[in-house]
Amino acid sequence: MKRLPDLTRQLVTLAALFCVSAAVWAAGADLGQADKQATNWTAISMFAVFVVGTLFITKWAAAKTKSAADFYTAGGGITGFQNGLAIAGDYMSAASFLGISAAVMVGGFDGLIYSIGFLVGWPVVTFLLAERLRNLGKFTFADVAAFRFSQTPVRVFAASGTLVVVAFYLIAQMVGAGQLIKLLFGLEYWIAVVIVGALMMVYVLFGGMTATTWVQIIKACLLLAGASFMAFMVLYNFGFSTEAMFAKAVEVKTGIATAAGKTPAEAAAQGFSIMGPGGFIKDPISAISFGMALMFGTAGLPHILMRFFTVPNAKEARKSVLWATTWIGYFYVLTFIIGFGAITFVLTNPQFVDAKGGLFGGGNMAAIHLANAVGGNVFLGFISAVAFATILAVVAGLTLSGASAVSHDLYATVIKKGHADSAAELKVSRLTTVGLGLVAVVLGVVFEKQNIAFMVSLAFAIAASANFPVLLMSVLWKDCTTRGAVIGGFLGLISSVLLTIVSPPVWEATLGNPKGSALFPYASPALFSMTIGFVGIWLFSILDRSARAAQDRGGFLAQQVRSETGIGASGASGH
Amino acid sequence: MATDLTARIANNPKYQELKAKRSRLGWWLALAMMIVYYGFILLVAFDKPFLATRIGTGVTTIGMPIGLGVIVFTIVITAIYVRRANSEYDTLTEQIAKEALK
Numbered sequence: 090m091k092r093l094p095d096l097t098r099q100l101v102t103l104a105a106l107f108c109v110s111a112a113v114w115a116a117g118a119d120l121g122q123a124d125k126q127a128t129n130w131t132a133i134s135m136f137a138v139f140v141v142g143t144l145f146i147t148k149w150a151a152a153k154t155k156s157a158a159d160f161y162t163a164g165g166g167i168t169g170f171q172n173g174l175a176i177a178g179d180y181m182s183a184a185s186f187l188g189i190s191a192a193v194m195v196g197g198f199d200g201l202i203y204s205i206g207f208l209v210g211w212p213v214v215t216f217l218l219a220e221r222l223r224n225l226g227k228f229t230f231a232d233v234a235a236f237r238f239s240q241t242p243v244r245v246f247a248a249s250g251t252l253v254v255v256a257f258y259l260i261a262q263m264v265g266a267g268q269l270i271k272l273l274f275g276l277e278y279w280i281a282v283v284i285v286g287a288l289m290m291v292y293v294l295f296g297g298m299t300a301t302t303w304v305q306i307i308k309a310c311l312l313l314a315g316a317s318f319m320a321f322m323v324l325y326n327f328g329f330s331t332e333a334m335f336a337k338a339v340e341v342k343t344g345i346a347t348a349a350g351k352t353p354a355e356a357a358a359q360g361f362s363i364m365g366p367g368g369f370i371k372d373p374i375s376a377i378s379f380g381m382a383l384m385f386g387t388a389g390l391p392h393i394l395m396r397f398f399t400v401p402n403a404k405e406a407r408k409s410v411l412w413a414t415t416w417i418g419y420f421y422v423l424t425f426i427i428g429f430g431a432i433t434f435v436l437t438n439p440q441f442v443d444a445k446g447g448l449f450g451g452g453n454m455a456a457i458h459l460a461n462a463v464g465g466n467v468f469l470g471f472i473s474a475v476a477f478a479t480i481l482a483v484v485a486g487l488t489l490s491g492a493s494a495v496s497h498d499l500y501a502t503v504i505k506k507g508h509a510d511s512a513a514e515l516k517v518s519r520l521t522t523v524g525l526g527l528v529a530v531v532l533g534v535v536f537e538k539q540n541i542a543f544m545v546s547l548a549f550a551i552a553a554s555a556n557f558p559v560l561l562m563s564v565l566w567k568d569c570t571t572r573g574a575v576i577g578g579f580l581g582l583i584s585s586v587l588l589t590i591v592s593p594p595v596w597e598a599t600l601g602n603p604k605g606s607a608l609f610p611y612a613s614p615a616l617f618s619m620t621i622g623f624v625g626i627w628l629f630s631i632l633d634r635s636a637r638a639a640q641d642r643g644g645f646l647a648q649q650v651r652s653e654t655g656i657g658a659s660g661a662s663g664h
Numbered sequence: 665m666a667t668d669l670t671a672r673i674a675n676n677p678k679y680q681e682l683k684a685k686r687s688r689l690g691w692w693l694a695l696a697m698m699i700v701y702y703g704f705i706l707l708v709a710f711d712k713p714f715l716a717t718r719i720g721t722g723v724t725t726i727g728m729p730i731g732l733g734v735i736v737f738t739i740v741i742t743a744i745y746v747r748r749a750n751s752e753y754d755t756l757t758e759q760i761a762k763e764a765l766k
Contacts, residue, residue: 198715201731202708208735209701212742216690220749332722339723364725365716366708373709380705384698403757404750411746418739422732647670653683654673654757656764 128275131470136274139311139478140288146303150296157501157511160297160518161228161493162398167302169405173412176396178305179486180207180387180413181312181420183265183479184545189421190456193428194435197338197363200428204421206380210387211414218388219410220403221564224655225648229490230394230556231498234563237644238571239637240507243559244498246578250556251391251494253582254548255487256532258392259525261544262487263533266480272450273457273473278537281477286530289484293492293522298399301485308482311475313416316423319456319472322463323430338363338432345436345446363432375612379546382615386549389556392490403655424456431455434462484529492521543594546613550589554581554618562626564652567645570638573630581622588614673764682756689748693741704734 154160167175185207193200226232231247263282270281292300327333343360351359387393397406435441441449441458448454460472496518501509509517559578562569588609589595596607630638651657673679707715707730715727 198725198727198731202705205701205704205731205734205738208738209697212697212738212745213694215742216694216745331728332724335723335728361716361723364718364723365727366712373706376705376709377702380702384701404754407746407749411742414742415739418735422735646674649683650670650673650679653686654679654760656669656673656761 129273129470129473131466132473133274133276135470135474136477139307139474143288143292143300143304143307143478143481146307147292147296147300150299150303153299154295154297157497157514157518158228159299160515161395161489161497163298163302165399165401167399167405169400169408170412171302171306172396172400172405172409174309174416175302175305175399176393176409176413177416177420178307178309178312178479178482179392179396180417181309181479182262182483182545183269183476184261185420186312186316186424186476186479187269187453187456189424190427190431190459191453193425194431194455195452196367197429197432198365199367201421201425202366204424206383207387208414208418208421209380210384211410211417213384214388214393215407215410215414217561218394218564219397219406220655221652222394222397223400223403223406224652225564226398228395228398228497229493230391230560231494231502234559234574235502236563237648238563238574238641241503242571242575243563244502246559246575246582247556248494248498248503250389250551250559250578250582251498252491253586254389254391254552254556255491255494255525256528257544257548257551258390259484259487259491259529260532260536261548262480262484263529264536264539266477266484267533267537268453269476269480272454273476279534282530282533285480285484286526286533288481289488289529290522290526292481292485293488293526294519297518298489301482301489302399304478304485305482308475308478309416312479313420313423315460315468315472315475316420316427318468319430319459319463320423320426323426323434323459326434326463334426334429334433335364338429341432341436349446372611374616378611378616379613381619382546382550382553382613385553385557385615385619387552389552389560390548391494391552391556392486394556394560395490395493396486427456427459430463431459435459438462488522488525488529491525492518495521539599543589543599547586547589550585550613550615550618551582553615554585554622555579558619558622558626562623562630564648566630567649568630568642569626570630570633570635570641572633572635572638573626573628576629577622577624577626580625581618584621585614585618588618669764673760676760676763678756678760678763682753682760685756686749686753689745693745697738697741700734700737704730 153164156164158164185204189200189204191200192203222230222233225236229247229251231244231251234247235243263285266285267278267281270276270284271278274281292304296303323334324331327337339360341360342363343356346356346359347353397409400406400409435448435455435458438458441454441462443449448458450457457469457472457476461469464471496514500517501507501514505513555578558581559574562577563574591608592612592614593607593610594612596602596609597604715725715730717726718724719726719729
């Protein structure tokens with residue numbers, strides 16, 4: 090730990106250098122997609138309280154973070170309940186809080202369809218992976234995927250899968266943070282990106298998994314408490330009758346349609362349309378494909394998979410997914426009520442709606458304005474601070490998993506062939522954390538003007554098409570070989586990225602090519618790229634007649650015994 | 665893990681029982697989840713008017729309890745698996761470990 094002061098000094102210098110260059114960037118470009126609001130000091134001071142609190146936790150965690158195991162998995166001493174909350178904190182992003190409640194405000198039932206997609210992956214994780222991951226792995230999901238295979242190629246694949254998923258997820262979070270801070274705090278875009286980058290580095294660098302876990306737990310509690318209060322206030326105003334809430338929402342939407350010049354019959358139909366499915370699902374293939382990306386992507390997100398190594402055994406791993414599923418499901422019910430609350434309390438109040446009928450600050454402000462409507466200015470500040478804290482918790486988890494992929498999979502296993510000592514590995518993790526933090530800030534600034542809406546679904550599609558097939562086949566299929574896993578995994582990875590680029594949302598909407606020119610007609614690649622991944626693994630495994638393949642297949646029994654019983658598993662806490 | 669230990673566990677009938685039971689339950693429940701979710705998605709894709717049917721005289725549609733039902737189902741099905749695994753399967757695992765390591 091003597092190196093820390095050195096590292097701190099280097100960091101401060103780097104950060105200072107970076108601030109200068111970021112300011113230059115910001116000066117050149119000042120038009121954002123979100124309108125900058127008046128500086129909100131209540132929100133800023135509440136956020137400051139959160140930051141100070143989490144920095145104290147980081148200081149406490151830093152004292153406990155001595156070995157690589159502490160850094161990656163908090164020494165394996167997290168309980169199932171705590172880990173469940175942390176997983177929920179990792180998963181409930183600001184995009185799902187602000188985005189889904191806004192989607193419900195606009196489309197009603199359609200918003201519910203969207204949120205359900207994000208929930209249904211959890212049982213799959215529970216039934217097929219959670220306890221097997223705990224029994225086979227130590228620090229990263231590559232430990233599991235490479236258990237009986239030739240280490241170098243599988244680790245290189247897993248690290249690629251991890252870093253690509255983390256990069257797209259991270260860009261989405263950083264750009265989201267920048268847009269959000271303009272809305273919520275009334276500060277410049279680049280300030281937000283630098284604050285997020287700097288704080289996440291501090292959390293991960295000094296506090297490792299312990300600090301990251303507690304930041305996620307605190308954030309999950311704050312977000313769930315805030316959202317519960319909002320949903321309660323909405324229902325309270327309708328005497329706890331959802332029928333009364335729905336009826337009022339339909340009335341408001343009908344009134345808006347009438348004001349827009351619709352005939353009474355048309356207006357009534359449009360008002361009632363929020364109670365059933367609308368335009369969210371256009372063609373069944375896109376719907377199924379998108380559903381698969383969400384369902385199986387959850388089981389391939391490296392920062393989520395990594396959380397299963399922080400608990401001491403399979404029992405706690407199972408408990409953690411059950412808690413996570415419960416909290417996340419509850420949260421989506423809350424966002425649904427919040428969305429309807431926004432229709433009845435925000436769309437009807439001229440304080441929040443401009444002359445054209447849009448929300449002040451942009452579409453994603455639904456939940457924020459509702460916070461003001463039901464809880465006044467102080468609660469508005471609270472929710473704004475929580476929304477920003479949410480992004481911090483998610484990026485810290487992402488960075489940690491990216492850093493582990495580099496230090497544990499690439500450095501310790503591929504380069505040092507498993508002979509790296511804990512201290513050296515820890516140092517590489519920390520250097521990678523700094524590197525990832527800087528890259529995230531740069532990407533956040535570069536992508537400021539881009540439409541990044543597709544990036545989270547791309548991250549899910551890649552996770553579903555590359556990480557998930559390799560993980561599932563290596564754990565459950567005896568005849569899977571190194572060659573099959575690596576070739577199939579890369580095929581899934583490459584095909585999901587390529588198909589996303591030539592799909593309408595990216596090719597036409599983001600890259601600006603003419604409508605109808607996209608080569609791939611569907612909104613999500615998962616149905617096809619997952620098939621390519623699985624078929625690739627299967628085909629190249631059964632065709633594999635090498636000596637290594639015989640060794641891979643021969644190792645299955647021992648792997649299976651350990652994955653089923655946990656006997657011989659590295660008790661992460663028992664080191 | 666030592667090879668003889670692996671062989672001893674693999675040949676234990678209790679291990680065979682654990683493996684078969686867990687994998688059967690896991691895949692059946694995963695299948696149930698997929699049927700419920702993709703059934704819901706196909707309903708949305710092919711029969712929008714059904715989900716927008718009013719229940720009774722109010723504005724609440726049949727889609728609302730169905731949507732909420734999918735969320736509740738997701739949580740309940742996870743709870744069923746975790747409950748069984750944490751009692752029955754863990755007991756079996758402990759017995760296997762005890763017999764293998766004695």
